[in-house]
Amino acid sequence: MKNIKxxxxxxxxxxxxxxYPHNDLKPNKSVDENDNVHNRPCYYAFQENDILWMVPxxxxxxxxxxxxxxxxxxxxxxxxxxxxxVKGNKNAFLIQNMIPVTENYVNNIYIDKSTGxxxxxxxxxxxxxxxxxxxxxxxxxxxxxxxxxTPILEIEKKLRxxxxxxx
Numbered sequence: 001m002k003n004i005k006x007x008x009x010x011x012x013x014x015x016x017x018x019x020y021p022h023n024d025l026k027p028n029k030s031v032d033e034n035d036n037v038h039n040r041p042c043y044y045a046f047q048e049n050d051i052l053w054m055v056p057x058x059x060x061x062x063x064x065x066x067x068x069x070x071x072x073x074x075x076x077x078x079x080x081x082x083x084x085x086v087k088g089n090k091n092a093f094l095i096q097n098m099i100p101v102t103e104n105y106v107n108n109i110y111i112d113k114s115t116g117x118x119x120x121x122x123x124x125x126x127x128x129x130x131x132x133x134x135x136x137x138x139x140x141x142x143x144x145x146x147x148x149x150t151p152i153l154e155i156e157k158k159l160r161x162x163x164x165x166x167x
Contacts, residue, residue: 003103003106004045004047004052004103004106005045005118006045006046006047006126006130007044007045007120007121007126008044008045008109008110008118008119008120008121009042009043009044009045009057009086009109009110009118009119009120009121010042010043010045010054010106010107010108010109010110011042011043011106011107011108011109011110012043012054012099012101012105012106012107013105013106013107015105016099016101016105019105020099020155020158022150022151022155041056041057041058042056042057042110042119043055043056043057043099044056044057044093044121044129045106046129046130046133048137050102050160050163051100051101051102051156051159051160052100052101052102052103052106053098053099053100053133053137054098054099054100054101055093055094055095055097055098055129055133056093056094056097056098056099057086057091057092057093057094058091058092058094059089059091059092060092061083061090061091061092063092064081064083064092064094065083065092067081068081068083079095079132079135079136079147080094080095080096080132080136080147080148081093081094081095081096082095082125082128082129082132084121084122084125084128084129085122085125086119086121087112087119093129095129095132095133095136095147095148096147096148096149097148097149097150098133098136098148098150098152099150099152099155100152100155100156100159101159102159102162102163136148140152140153141153
């Protein structure tokens with residue numbers, strides 16, 4: 001996957017949601033509440049071989065802080081939500097909603113309009129998200145916990161089947 005870089009933010013094509021429909025997938029919103037063209041959600045990219053694990057980014061901080069704090073208060077780890085800054089604004093990275101995609105489902109990279117450069121997260125935030133994505137994938141693949149809302153292993157298998165037919 002030559003065009004996709006770990007630690008950057010991307011938008012996913014509508015075709016992914018058409019090919020892999022599921023109630024728990026957060027669909028694209030191409031127009032905002034003022035009818036302005038607006039790609040969202042954006043996704044943090046974590047590459048694992050030929051699969052990209054895309055973690056949606058949300059600006060609904062209060063909602064996800066409540067969920068996070070409830071888990072921590074109950075003495076649990078919270079590997080499903082990470083908080084960090086994107087372009088100076090606090091956001092929630094929703095590992096619990098991550099999805100697997102292949103490069104052909106990536107629409108474009110998130111470009112900062114003020115600089116004209118791709119938006120990249122800082123090194124420590126990338127490291128934290130990557131570690132938690134790996135942990136959640138390991139727990140899910142070993143059937144040790146139901147952490148992710150979407151059927152990621154089912155989608156991953158279908159994506160790998162399609163990739164194997166292309167070779």
